[in-house]
Amino acid sequence: xxxxxxxxxxxxxxxxxxxxxxxxxxxxxxxxxxxxxxxxxxxxxxxxxxxxxxxxxxxxxxxxxxxxxxxxxxxxxxxxxxxxxxxxxxxxxxxxxxxxxxxxxxxxxxxxxxxxxxxxxxxxxxxxxxxxxxxxxxxxxxxxxxxxxxxxxxxxx
Amino acid sequence: xxxxxxxxxxxxxxxxxxxxxxxxxxxxxxxxxxxxxxxxxxxxxxxxxxxxxxxxxxxxxxxxxxxxxxxxxxxxxxxxxxxxxxxxxxxxx
Numbered sequence: 001x002x003x004x005x006x007x008x009x010x011x012x013x014x015x016x017x018x019x020x021x022x023x024x025x026x027x028x029x030x031x032x033x034x035x036x037x038x039x040x041x042x043x044x045x046x047x048x049x050x051x052x053x054x055x056x057x058x059x060x061x062x063x064x065x066x067x068x069x070x071x072x073x074x075x076x077x078x079x080x081x082x083x084x085x086x087x088x089x090x091x092x093x094x095x096x097x098x099x100x101x102x103x104x105x106x107x108x109x110x111x112x113x114x115x116x117x118x119x120x121x122x123x124x125x126x127x128x129x130x131x132x133x134x135x136x137x138x139x140x141x142x143x144x145x146x147x148x149x150x151x152x153x154x155x156x157x
Numbered sequence: 158x159x160x161x162x163x164x165x166x167x168x169x170x171x172x173x174x175x176x177x178x179x180x181x182x183x184x185x186x187x188x189x190x191x192x193x194x195x196x197x198x199x200x201x202x203x204x205x206x207x208x209x210x211x212x213x214x215x216x217x218x219x220x221x222x223x224x225x226x227x228x229x230x231x232x233x234x235x236x237x238x239x240x241x242x243x244x245x246x247x248x249x250x
Contacts, residue, residue, distance in 0.1 A: 057233065059234075093229045095216050
């Protein structure tokens with residue numbers, strides 16, 4: 001299977017957002033504008049975040065991994081959002097707790113297998129404070145895309 | 158008798174698979190005879206009579222007759238040792 005394709009146009013830096021819905025809407029709308037997902041993805045990813053929160057506190061900046069079902073996806077990819085100011089997301093597996101998220105990895109996956117392998121590769125990043133700080137502070141889109149391509153093979157095999 | 162461990166996430170696919178593998182390895186290392194079952198949150202009620210433990214990455218109603226442990230630490234590494242100990246303690250009972 002092909003490796004995941006990450007476009008520079010999917011790297012959103014200095015994002016200004018009022019709420020998690022605002023973050024999700026901006027990132028999902030961009031994925032739709034670039035032709036990676038169907039229009040239905042936008043509402044689906046917001047709805048899913050309400051039911052199954054994806055915020056994750058880490059040793060470095062908190063992250064979120066919003067995603068939804070494969071039927072909303074045209075071409076598998078990942079969008080990276082770096083927030084100018086942290087935005088509260090619900091913590092995965094908690095009913096009430098929130099965490100101030102600074103880095104958002106929005107997943108658009110077209111199969112369960114690719115979602116799983118990508119998640120395992122992302123976990124390696126989440127457990128590495130240095131890597132997370134790099135994503136949160138690196139100004140160059142080219143370097144960010146390079147790093148994502150190095151860490152994320154997105155391979156189904 | 159083998160302990161029945163449920164591992165559940167919202168879709169029964171991504172996060173639970175990661176946790177599933179980790180728990181199977183953990184049980185082998187600690188010589189615990191466990192049958193690890195990966196399922197969706199919506200499938201949990203059908204195991205209510207038989208399960209010994211539920212490990213989950215999402216929110217579930219907490220009034221099951223078995224312990225419920227949150228597995229977020231398997232994803233982030235934060236507090237992972239504590240979570241593993243909690244699981245071992247629950248299975249050694």
